[in-house]
Amino acid sequence: MNLNSPKSLLTVPTGSLQISELLPTYVDADDEPIYFSLIIPTYKERDNIYHIVKILTQLLDEFIPDKYELIVVDDDSPDRTWEVAQSLTGEYPQLQVMRRQQERGLSSAVIRGWQAARGQVLGVIDGDLQHPPEVLTQLLRGIQEGADLAVASRHVEGGGVSSWSVVRRFLSRGAQVLGLVILPSVLGRVTDPMSGYFMVRRSAIAGATLNPVGYKILLEVIGRGTIGGITEVGYVFCERKEGESKVTWKQYVEYIHHLVRLRLSTGRLGRVRRKINFPIDRFLRFGLVGLSGVFVDMAILYLLSDPATLGWPLTRSKIIAGEIAILNNFLWNDAWTFADVSMRQQEWHQRLKRFLKFNVICLAGLVLNVLVLNLVFNFIIPNRYIANLIAIAVATIWNFWVNLKLSWRVTDVK
Structure with a gap:
């Protein structure tokens, strides 16, 4: 071998970003130690x-x-x-x-x-x-x-x-x-x-x-x-x-x-x-995605229910606005919040399965959302938008925890 020929490229390590106290496996025992x-x-x-x-x-x-x-x-x-x-x-x-x-x-x-x-x-x-x-x-x-x-x-x-x-x-x-x-x-x-x-x-x-x-x-x-x-x-x-x-x-x-x-x-x-084993980082990403859903939800709710626009009943408007926000949130969560799981399950039927689970869980959250909205609006704070924000916060915690346990799990990999 020509001593002046280029070396082969190093293999890129994989797995967690953890430094071992031991030397890499490619190092021979006879190699001179490196300081x-x-x-x-x-x-x-x-x-x-x-x-x-x-x-x-x-x-x-x-x-x-x-x-x-x-x-x-x-x-x-x-x-x-x-x-x-x-x-x-x-x-x-x-x-x-x-x-x-x-x-x-x-x-x-x-x-x-x-x-x-x-x-x-x-x-x-x-x-x-x-x-x-x-x-x-x-x-x-x-x-x-x-x-x-x-x-x-x-x-x-x-x-x-x-x-x-x-x-x-x-x-x-x-x-x-x-x-x-x-x-x-x-x-x-x-x-x-x-x-x-x-x-x-x-x-x-x-x-x-x-x-x-x-x-x-x-x-x-x-x-x-x-x-x-x-x-x-x-x-x-x-x-x-x-x-x-x-x-x-x-x-x-x-x-x-x-x-x-x-x-x-x-x-x-x-x-x-x-101690509580709660994934804060993932929850923060989920929360940011949920924030984008808030803007979608609020915009649709205004267009449908406000007296200055269509003036539809509050409950019907909320259900439609919430479903559109659910679709927005799924797309972002699949691509970002739970990307590590999504990358291992990229088949279309796997993605559809996740969406259906997400939708069912969020629809249950939507029911919770509607109940909280009406409770707060009718008995506590007679402001539709503040009541809506409180309802969204309660539903967000529900949606994250149940989706974490059911929707984004690696259960079908090659």
């Missing part, structure tokens, strides 16, 4: 990948020669970043490449890379050269001196941002303040909890099932890992020279979602949740 594994998650970075690999190799060859590996995890970039990276493996033997075709997202890419990694210390760095590579050696020193986690921070001495707009600075700081309010036990431990440039001991996160949303994987590491000492090193976040920025409003929404999820699954709330 540090650095993950470089990429998407459309073919213009940067050669430069980042070259710079990192030069740095680490001097600091820990032959004791490190670089793993590029590419989300099947349309510019074939993974192919460019694979072509470099002959020149850089410490480089390995993983091409993900079924999953997407920076956080899960990092975790899949860590699952395939051999190092005692696991790290992550952006592939766009916005994280200065020379900071790596300072982070490694922090780990060697006993820290479980070493974070590159923009908010300590020596840190900053190069040319951010006032709006972006405001959003970044605002997100941090919001995080301190929602999850002080996690965000209060570091000055830059939104940093995507850090390293952690494998033993500090081994066995924890990570469940990230969006880009901010550091929140998961601190929130779910067993993190003792933390050290921070200042760095200046640079503007990218090649490629396009991937920061959008979606990342801020995912950040808030991530904070809420961690808040509900860790600490006292997490312990309570585990």
Whole structure:
């Protein structure tokens, strides 16, 4: 075999996002131990990948020669970043490449890379050269001196941002303040909890099932890992020279979602949740879908029952509005709330079976809804819209719990 020929691509790990304390199965017992594994998650970075690999190799060859590996995890970039990276493996033997075709997202890419990694210390760095590579050696020193986690921070001495707009600075700081309010036990431990440039001991996160949303994987590491000492090193976040920025409003929404999820699954709330075994995340998605159904329901109810429109009787109008909202909610729940189950049962008859169950359960909920609506409207609050909202809330809890137990279950798979 030609020593300069590219290596084969790494197999993408599957299953839960959990880091094992044991080395991956593909590692031979005779292989030299690796101290540090650095993950470089990429998407459309073919213009940067050669430069980042070259710079990192030069740095680490001097600091820990032959004791490190670089793993590029590419989300099947349309510019074939993974192919460019694979072509470099002959020149850089410490480089390995993983091409993900079924999953997407920076956080899960990092975790899949860590699952395939051999190092005692696991790290992550952006592939766009916005994280200065020379900071790596300072982070490694922090780990060697006993820290479980070493974070590159923009908010300590020596840190900053190069040319951010006032709006972006405001959003970044605002997100941090919001995080301190929602999850002080996690965000209060570091000055830059939104940093995507850090390293952690494998033993500090081994066995924890990570469940990230969006880009901010550091929140998961601190929130779910067993993190003792933390050290921070200042760095200046640079503007990218090649490629396009991937920061959008979606990342801020995912950040808030991530904070809420961690808040509900860790600490006292997490312990309570585990005791009652109630799927809060799924219920929140179900609730958001139900909120879309509220708008559908309210709009149809107005068109049918309001004296200024058709002026139909309230009960008849409510039944029609509710059935249309049921169809809306099923489509969204099947595609999002219970997508993990739906993906394993995609035959048309399976989908029809789920819809029929959902419809029957929701029709029972609709009966409950109508009863509560009339009870509240006639005896408590003589306002049709407030009464309707209360009726919807009661029916939502019924619909979620019974559908969870009956409609979206894996009972027929190949």
